[in-house]
C-alpha cells in the first residue's frame with residue numbers, strides 16, 4: 001500500500017528538539033527541517049524549507065513558555081499550516097534507549113509508551129526527554145499515529161561476548177551490559193554504503209559517527225558486531241563534553257574525595273572531553289582556530305583515542321576493508337580525518353590528501369589497503385523510513 005501525507009520526525013535532546021518533515025507521496029522527500037533550541041533558557045524556534053529558505057524564526061521570552069506541551073502544540077500548529085495534500089500521517093521519534101526488548105521500531109500505544117518509560121532506570125538522562133514529546137503529541141492529537149525508533153536497535157546483532165561486562169552474573173542478568181547507540185545513523189550509513197559500494201558493504205567496515213556525541217560501529221556484512229558506546233553513551237571515544245572510556249578507579253577516587261553522584265555525572269557528561277581537556281570549547285572548529293597548546297592537546301587526544309578504538313574494532317572484525325566518516329566532525333573536519341588516517345598508515349591505509357580537503361565521497365588512494373569514505377548521515381530520514389514502513393503495515 002502506498003501512502004500520501006507527511007511524516008514529522010522528532011529528535012528530542014537535553015536542550016533542543018530537532019524536527020524534519022517528509023512527504024510520503026514524494027518518496028519521503030524532506031520538505032522542511034528545524035529546531036527548537038535552548039529550551040531551558042531563551043527558546044529559539046527556527047525552520048527552513050528544502051531550499052534553505054527561512055520559514056520561521058522566533059524566540060520565546062522565557063523558558064516558562066517552553067514546557068513540552070506548549071512547545072509541541074506550537075510545533076504541531078506550525079507544521080499543520082505548512083502541509084501539502086494528505087495532512088500529517090504520523091510522527092516518528094528517535095528514542096535513545098530501547099533496552100533488550102526493542103530490536104525494531106514500534107507503533108506507540110498507551111502500553112508501549114508505558115513500557116518505554118519503564119526503561120528509564122537504564123537511561124535516566126535521555127529517556128524522560130524522549131518520552132515527554134510523545135506524551136505531549138498523544139495529548140494534543142490523540143488520533144495521530146506515533147512511532148518509536150530506537151538508537152540501540154541496530155546493535156541487537158552484536159554477539160554476547162562483545163556486549164558483556166566482566167561483572168557478577170546477577171548484575172548482567174539485570175541488564176548491565178553494553179547496548180550501543182547512534183544506531184539510526186549506522187543503519188542509514190549501512191544502507192547508503194550498500195548503494196554506493198556494494199562490494200565494500202558486505203565486507204569489514206568501521207563507521208565513525210563523530211558528532212557532539214561520538215562512537216564507532218564495526219560492521220560485518222552490513223550488521224553491527226561491536227560498538228564503542230556501552231551501557232551508556234559515555235563509553236568509548238572522547239566527545240565534545242563527555243569523557244569516553246575512563247578507568248572506573250578514577251570515579252571511585254572522586255567518590256571517596258568529596259564528589260557526590262550528581263557532580264560525577266555532570267563531570268562525565270558535561271565537563272569532560274574536548275571541553276574539559278582544552279578548557280576552551282567542545283567544538284572542534286573553535287579548537288582548530290585556537291593557537292593555545294591546550295587546544296592542540298585536546299585534538300591530539302581525540303585523534304589518538306579514535307585511532308586506538310579503531311584498533312580494538314579491527315581486532316573484533318579480524319581486519320578492515322573500509323572506514324566511513326560521518327556526522328558533524330566526520331563530515332566536515334578534513335584535519336581530524338587526516339590525523340586519524342595518518343595514525344592508521346600501518347594498515348596500509350593511504351589517504352588522498354586532495355580528496356580529503358575537498359570533502360569528496362572517497363578520500364583514499366586507489367592503492368590504499370582500506371577504502372576510506374565520507375558519507376553524510378541522516379537520522380531523520382531513517383526515522384521517516386521506519387515510520388512509513390509501520391504505517392504501510394497498517
Ligand SMILES: Nc1ncnc2c1ncn2[C@@H]1O[C@H](COP(=O)(O)OP(=O)(O)O)[C@@H](O)[C@H]1O
Pocket residue numbers: 210211212213240282283284285327328329332333
Ligand atoms: N566545519 C567543521 N569543522 C569541524 N568540526 C565541525 C564542523 N562543523 C561541525 N563540526 C563539529 O560537529 C559537531 C556537531 O556534530 P553533529 O553531528 O551535528 O552533533 P550532534 O547531532 O551530536 O549535536 C560540533 O560540535 C562541531 O565540533
Ligand SMILES: CC(=O)OP(=O)(O)O
Pocket residue numbers: 013096151181182211212213214233
Ligand atoms: C547517544 C548519543 O550520544 O546521542 P547524541 O550524539 O545525539 O548526543
Ligand SMILES: [Mg+2]
Pocket residue numbers: 211212213
Ligand atoms: Mg547527533
